[in-house]
Amino acid sequence: MTLADVNRRRGSVFVHQSALDLIGNTPMVDVSNLSPNPNVRLVAKLESQNPFGSVKDRIAKSMIEDAEREGRLVPGQRIIEPSSGNTGIALAAIAKMKGYPITILMPTSVSIERRQMLEVFGADIILTPGEEGSNGAVRRATEMAAQHPEWCFLYQYANDANPRAHYETTGPEIYRDCPEITHFVAGLGTSGTLMGTGKYLKEQNPDIKIVAVEPPLGERVEGLRNLDDGYIPPVFEHWNGRELLDRKRVVRPRESLEMTRRLVTECGIFAGISSGASLAGALKVASEIDEGTIVFIVCDGGWKYLSTGAYTDDLDAAEAAAEKIIYF
């Protein structure tokens, strides 16, 4: 008898077979105490509760299992991926569990905790020049993957299993737990979260508005990119991003830090900086509409950003530090 059989017999849903089964079904929390409009409810979806710490657990599992099903990833094969953070950590954790060696390319300028997490999960790390940012790591990984066709290059920016994970899990969970949703707000990195969740929500109710949060051109908010910075992720093109997105809201690094601090001090939610950006975007929408329910994504927890001083340093110093550290 397997553990699953025993659990079924007992009617228990609390003992899981594997940490992989803990991915998804994340909780949602009402944070309307932050709303500038008494007729607008604000709800946070806590992706920080995933077992490897972020929204990227969903796509790491989905991309690996998809590659296994299609025979693009076979036992012992090396995985290679450019990532300055969450995707790399989730892939490294799952690769370790499943016995795949993995190489992650990341810019030198990421926070120390990210490198440490990759070390915890035994990934091989190749550092790329910090001044080239995440685009530099993507370029180098693409070159290496071409030189090593025997490796498995998952490439989250173009992998359909990325938005599909959100279409099949994040979207249905939000609609199940909060069917009164009127607006969905999230940051845009690969665009997988917005494309997959947004498409599912619009199919349930075409009136739900999908709102992307972007940093201003040339400025940095961790985890996020501005679509005008010269790179449009293929996922965004393939999932008809221009049609799917109803609005974009630009959020500055300082606002992201301020809102990340409000989340922890006023709601007890210890989140990463892109979550502050999502909240800032949600607050802008809240002050523009008469009534509604806005769901925004808390992508990850604050643990990996402690060394940056984002929570406790003087705000000017934290803002200056945020300019130097690349997180996406």
Ligand SMILES: Cc1ncc(COP(=O)(O)O)c(C=O)c1O
């Ligand atoms: C912390 C954080 N927030 C937001 C995002 C953006 O999510 P997505 O890649 O699904 O657009 C990312 C990913 O790049 C991230 O690491």
